[in-house]
Amino acid sequence: PRPILLTRHGESQDNVKGRIGGDPVLSEAGEKYALKLAEFVKRRLKNETTASIWTSTLRRTGITARHIDWFSKVEWKALDEINAGVCDGMTYEEIKESMPEEYAARKADKLRYRYPRGESYLDVIQRVEPVIVELERQRSPVVVIAHQAILRSLYAYFMDKPLKEVPHIQVPLHTIIEIKMGMTGMQEKRYKLME
Numbered sequence: 001p002r003p004i005l006l007t008r009h010g011e012s013q014d015n016v017k018g019r020i021g022g023d024p025v026l027s028e029a030g031e032k033y034a035l036k037l038a039e040f041v042k043r044r045l046k047n048e049t050t051a052s053i054w055t056s057t058l059r060r061t062g063i064t065a066r067h068i069d070w071f072s073k074v075e076w077k078a079l080d081e082i083n084a085g086v087c088d089g090m091t092y093e094e095i096k097e098s099m100p101e102e103y104a105a106r107k108a109d110k111l112r113y114r115y116p117r118g119e120s121y122l123d124v125i126q127r128v129e130p131v132i133v134e135l136e137r138q139r140s141p142v143v144v145i146a147h148q149a150i151l152r153s154l155y156a157y158f159m160d161k162p163l164k165e166v167p168h169i170q171v172p173l174h175t176i177i178e179i180k181m182g183m184t185g186m187q188e189k190r191y192k193l194m195e
């Protein structure tokens with residue numbers, strides 16, 4: 001069976017500062033992950049003649065994919081991170097202080113909460129649908145390099161997780177989640193390449 005490899009971009013300079021959104025480049029650790037990811041993909045997919053690397057249109061995913069230069073790449077706008085609207089570029093602490101009602105509303109219902117002028121998880125789940133359709137049509141392996149909220153949505157679809165769990169699924173940095181259709185349903189393996 002054909003594996004799908006899911007990973008977040010390497011740690012970004014905004015991840016280090018706790019800022020959400022934006023279009024940052026990678027931290028030093030993130031750059032190291034990009035190298036490790038390329039080595040991993042080379043080993044894991046060594047017997048594959050074709051495979052494709054899907055990224056978002058944000059710099060941090062393209063940079064993370066940079067060293068994988070022997071498979072074709074596709075950039076999807078639909079894989080861009082959840083749009084935090086007016087909160088883009090802020091830390092959760094700053095949101096809590098300057099927009100306490102927004103912070104509380106999100107905490108109360110993270111799935112349905114829509115950032116002012118931005119998106120909710122439900123919006124994201126709908127937005128990634130065309131990506132899922134294409135993923136299911138692929139005959140060769142796909143490496144998806146995207147973002148936390150996006151990968152929660154893709155993972156939940158393939159692993160059949162209830163909607164209400166989607167915003168809380170653990171998708172750590174610097175870890176590859178491999179999913180495969182097995183005889184008894186979907187199989188999952190996680191590879192933690194670094195801290």
Ligand code: G3H
Nearest residue numbers: 020021081082147148149
């Ligand atoms: O920048 C956005 C985060 O990756 C999404 O995390 O939905 O848990 O706040 P969150």
